[in-house]
Amino acid sequence: MEKATVLIVDDTPENIDILVGILGKDYKIKVAIDGPKALALAQKSAPDLILLDVMMPGMNGHEVCQKLKSEPLTCHIPVIFVTALSETEDEAQGFELGAVDYITKPVSPAVVKARVKTHLSLYDQKRLLESEVAQRTKELSETRFEIIRRLGRAAEYKDNETGLHVIRMSHYARLLAIASGHSSRFCELVYNAAPMHDIGKIGTPDSILKKPGKLDADEWKEMQAHAQIGAEIIGDHDDPLLQMAKRIAISHHEKWDGSGYPHGLSGEDIPIEGRIIAIADVFDALTSARPYKKAWTVEDTMALIEKESGKHFDPDLVKQFRSVLDDVKEIKAKHEETF
Structure with missing residues (x-):
């Protein structure tokens, strides 16, 4: 000794x-x-x-x-x-x-x-x-993060057979947060809160989530409600992680030009974490294969995202996402869907 x-x-x-x-x-x-x-x-x-x-x-x-x-x-x-x-x-x-x-x-x-x-x-x-206290605190934090990830995956299983979407888009979101110059604490909060972005889909009927054709007006309104449902599921809490998860759930379908939902927020009135998740979510949805659709190529997807810069997406974040695209591709390859 x-x-x-x-x-x-x-x-x-x-x-x-x-x-x-x-x-x-x-x-x-x-x-x-x-x-x-x-x-x-x-x-x-x-x-x-x-x-x-x-x-x-x-x-x-x-x-x-x-x-x-x-x-x-x-x-x-x-x-x-x-x-x-x-x-x-x-x-x-x-x-x-x-x-x-x-x-x-x-x-x-x-x-x-x-x-x-x-x-x-x-x-x-x-x-x-x-x-011992530090180790136990770490274990409790890891358990909490794992529960959040699994809840997020539970929602994805309703319209995604593997649940890998929340894994990939969480990594994309952290990369984008880092590239945008945010603190390490903020970036980790984004990463750990991201899986809960669509938790509100638990309250959306399968007949709507899995409908092969276009949704009618009433169905689309019910689909949009998942953002508010997600925020209500997460609820109000003093924990910073859950607070961020709630902001993400309620805001990730808002659009830069104000045409999104549920509140029609625009520009910087949309929480920055919601704007980050919007890009990560859409990128992964388009580049992922599903039983009912083929995956878009990365460049076709980026072309759409850049076309929507200043409309759907925060233009500064679009530029930052392009700058980390090589890292995004590595994550995509590591967690690829197989059908």
Whole structure:
């Protein structure tokens, strides 16, 4: 087992020698003779614990501790102040700054060993707990995303035998979001929310979804209702992913020129995620083979999308989609339909 690292900070070499003598056999020791050097060492390679002298010239121990606790890379490191008996009135201040303990000078080897061992053990337990919580949180997130993907595929199975549409278009949507310069968090939200875009089809009769001919006016009106139904299924929730999924469900059939549905929104009044999904959805629908139709070629599909730029689709997003077309083709080939 690798030894824990203890950083000793003291401006007096004799004090450093004493602490090194007490702890050197059991721990990996680093030393600093002033505050700035201690901060630099901690930032470069975070120790597992810091023994910090209070009374030092220039930057004192309290100032060093305050700086350590203000930095993300070092705020978690346990700090034990080492102080002379005459300085015990400063203990309250030290604890307020984030120190975990005090050791008084002249130091007792037994006390030093016991305090260091105790706080390293507590620190190890804390890190283990944080790791377990992070792992569990990751597992819960992955489970949630998988449920969302499967719900999206459930809707697709009503008019798509494989359900691969939601997989491909989710990847296309993320590519387009990245190409458009959005944050990594936004891009991942788009990717994970995209499968729910047509969840409202669950409420659309099969007689309409699977009708081989053209829909009449009443049927088309009922088909259009799936956008509102999808938003109602997802509902209102504080979770950012579900909020985005709802916006996508309600807006991905809106058109740039205002001729879409359900609300006839136009331009930038349409949520950006809805505009992204509109392109990804149409591209995949046209380039995918179905038992009742042949797939369009990629270039024929792009020709239509570019023709509809400024009408159906956001013109800036159309340009960005063209720029990632090679990546889109790779995804399409990886998740190809077979009939």
